[in-house]
Amino acid sequence: MKISRFYTVSFVLILYTSAIPMYGQARVTVRQNGPNTELYFNTTVKAPTYDEVIGSPYLYEDFVPARVNEIEVTHFIRFNVFDNSIEYKNEAGEIYSMVKPNDYNIELLDGSNKVYETHDYNDDKKEVGNTFFEKILTNGDYGLYHREIIEYTPVKMAKNSFETNRPAKFINTKGTFYFVDYDTEGQVLIKLPNREKHLLKLFNEHAAEVKEILKKEGLHIDREKDLIRILDFYFTLKSS
Secondary structure, three states: OHHHHHHHHHHHHHHHHHHOOOEEEEEEEEEOOOOEEEEEEEEEOOOOOOOOEEOOOEOOOOOEEEEEOOOOOEEEEEEEOOOOEEEEEOOOOOEEEEOOOOOOEEEEOOOOOOEEEEEEEEOOOOOEEEEEEEEEEEOOOEEEEEEOOEEEEOOEOOOOOOOOOEOEEEEEOOOEEEEEEOOOOOOOEEEOOOOHHHHHHHHHHHHHHHHHHHHHHOOOOOOHHHHHHHHHHHHHHHHO
16 A cells, blocks of 8 residues: 555656646737737746646647737647646747736637637636636627536556556546626626526526526527527527
């Protein structure tokens, strides 16, 4: 047992030591329609590595072309979901991390037409955090966003000779939907619960009507298109 604990602690220390990059300050200046527009990044002296871990902390491993904050210069971007960071790679192959908690609007230019935005949000502890979200839909009433979540499972050492060690893993979950009511102050994104009774509480005096349409149309609260139908219905009721 002492040996197993020693290796467990050693592995965790090695993992997190190798995963923590050292940063310096850098400024990237680009020119758009004449005036200078500046983007600030933290220089990654050593890119994060996750040795002997199954899976990936990234939304995708490769850096993809993107337009950042409508600047007419292509940047190559990837998202480290586990570390909650947005990485940028320049022509020299140097990797930077975008400064937090600046506001970013990132349109991918890889043919996916996906757009990511950074926003404040209420976490499970009712505290305000900041991260990047995929923009699903925005209109005059509300915005619907999706947050990717990658969980880390540490290595599990064998308890005896009949078992084998289970390697550490990054597990890509289904993620979570968030929304914002544009009539509210602060514009902080609110997590949409994955249980119906908890979701209905968000709709206040219209909860019964929303529950009825859920049943009548067979809507599922974990489906993007159904959530849009639910929110459209609720905000129609709210504005009437």
